[in-house]
Amino acid sequence: MAPREDKAFERALPMGHVAGTARRAPSTRAGDGISLSAATLDELLAAAEAATGSAAEPRAGTSFSSAYALGEGWRLFTAVLPDELGVPQARGVVLPRWTREMLDGREDLVPGGTFYRDHQYLLYRCALAYLRDVPLALHGHTGLGKTEAVRCFAALLGAPLYRMNLHGLSTTDDVVGKLLPVGHGKVDFQDGLVTTAVRHGGILLLEEMNATGQEVWFALHGLLDGSRALVLVEKDNEVVRQHPDCRLFSTFNPAEYSSLYPGTKELSAAYLRRWVSVRVEFPDTDAERRILLERFPDYRAEPLRTTLETMLDVSRMARRLLLDRARAFDFVLSTGLLVTWAQFSRDVGPVEGARMAFYDILDRRTKSIFRDQIFAYVTDWDTESLD
Ligand SMILES: Nc1ncnc2c1ncn2[C@@H]1O[C@H](COP(=O)(O)OP(=O)(O)OP(=O)(O)O)[C@@H](O)[C@H]1O
Ligand SMILES: [Mg+2]
Missing domain, CATH: 3.40.50.300 (P-loop containing nucleotide triphosphate hydrolases)
Structure with missing residues (x-):
């Protein structure tokens, strides 16, 4: 019920x-x-x-x-x-x-x-x-x-x-x-x-x-x-x-x-x-931006500012896939994961940061959706190293 x-x-x-x-x-x-x-x-x-x-x-x-x-x-x-x-x-x-x-x-x-x-x-x-x-x-x-x-x-x-x-x-x-x-x-x-x-x-x-x-x-x-x-x-x-x-x-x-x-x-x-x-529900992008900037103020300045916006785009896309096609893409890129991702991206960059925060625990099929339908779609990052 x-x-x-x-x-x-x-x-x-x-x-x-x-x-x-x-x-x-x-x-x-x-x-x-x-x-x-x-x-x-x-x-x-x-x-x-x-x-x-x-x-x-x-x-x-x-x-x-x-x-x-x-x-x-x-x-x-x-x-x-x-x-x-x-x-x-x-x-x-x-x-x-x-x-x-x-x-x-x-x-x-x-x-x-x-x-x-x-x-x-x-x-x-x-x-x-x-x-x-x-x-x-x-x-x-x-x-x-x-x-x-x-x-x-x-x-x-x-x-x-x-x-x-x-x-x-x-x-x-x-x-x-x-x-x-x-x-x-x-x-x-x-x-x-x-x-x-x-x-x-x-x-x-x-x-x-x-x-x-x-x-x-x-x-x-x-x-x-x-x-x-x-x-x-x-x-x-x-x-x-x-x-x-x-x-x-x-x-x-x-x-x-x-x-x-x-x-x-x-x-x-x-x-x-x-x-x-x-x-x-998922917070809107503005609320999440504020959560991340409050936690990690160094994202206010470039080049991290651009990275942050791209990470927010990735999250938005991942959630859209979850909400539209939960059977095909059953992974939740939550606010909590976004916080962890942002924390590590400062040190190792967004691609390695993604690997540590969530990517490596995904199954093969979800990984390929992530690479081909999310990263390739909303970022210009080189994600070759994720293979
Ligand atoms: N509104 C928010 N403000 C600040 N931080 C947040 C907010 N929402 C989520 N977070 C971050 O996400 C992490 C996870 O949040 P929380 O543990 O409350 O999630 P939950 O909804 O209880 O998840 P679960 O269903 O897995 O128990 C928090 O530790 C915090 O870092
Ligand atoms: Mg909880």
Whole structure:
């Protein structure tokens, strides 16, 4: 079953309007935020400033282009989205940052602020799902920044991130917890990562959600429905209620590309209806150029500038082939691979850089398509050495 897409997401999470919003005292509850909307971004920023009593500042030195700090206590996440008549509207969610008391010694679980360029307003969507306490699934091809978006969101909020990689052999014991020997013939129940996050609060990120089996999904059902609780069967059926500051996020790759993502399964309708979801697409060329230039500023000047543009052309072409003819060309030249390619091209040039970043792992047929239909078509590089 196909997950619900962006539009449904917007409908599923109704937004309030800013008029009359009372000024907020600093909050200590993670979910205690506000949803705003206004005709323009400037008006939205003014409303957020009025509501929190702090000036809005873009995250300096980074490209959190859609996230703002409102003093130390608040973060604003913005998006410009069309309303039902197609008129662009500025939308915003203001969330309180996690306090030291809320972290309670878990500072090391707060991700460091790596560079992330917002794409499809994913930070705003994360913030809205967080505010409404609705689990959010980000799905799409590999290397498109799904994990980075949630990491960056947690970093901006100063929230602990519990990240669990699911796979074909994951068991409910791994997720929920299990009985372990503690000596003297005794056993004790040890919480799994999910139980830990549910008990203490934080951002719980379930990665590769569709790579695992149904029994794991079923173990999570209680968390996703109205009861918002986990039952620890092996611990005398202890009921662990979801901490008020615990939020669920997940990522997965599209199961319809079975040759690209072996082991992924179609998620059941019963499971998916418990999530809202966003299909993450390839960023546009301009966004990717910015990501690369932010990472590697030496590409701003020639001769690397020209190399960069050609690499972007190659990526565009490779993606077109993937989207048009996935059966013939099942390779994803992701943003992540482009970053790796750019990193090595500086040292060894774009052709050898391509070999190291992705070319050598391709099968013979894909290699020949790459040479004849991509490199030969959009570059003037000598790719003889790739044979
Ligand atoms: N929007 C972005 N801003 C900055 N870097 C990005 C962005 N998107 C992707 N990247 C780069 O791509 C790499 C891969 O991103 P990430 O791991 O988040 O992908 P993913 O969508 O979670 O992939 P997978 O499905 O394989 O888990 C990141 O480490 C980062 O270098
Ligand atoms: Mg990921």
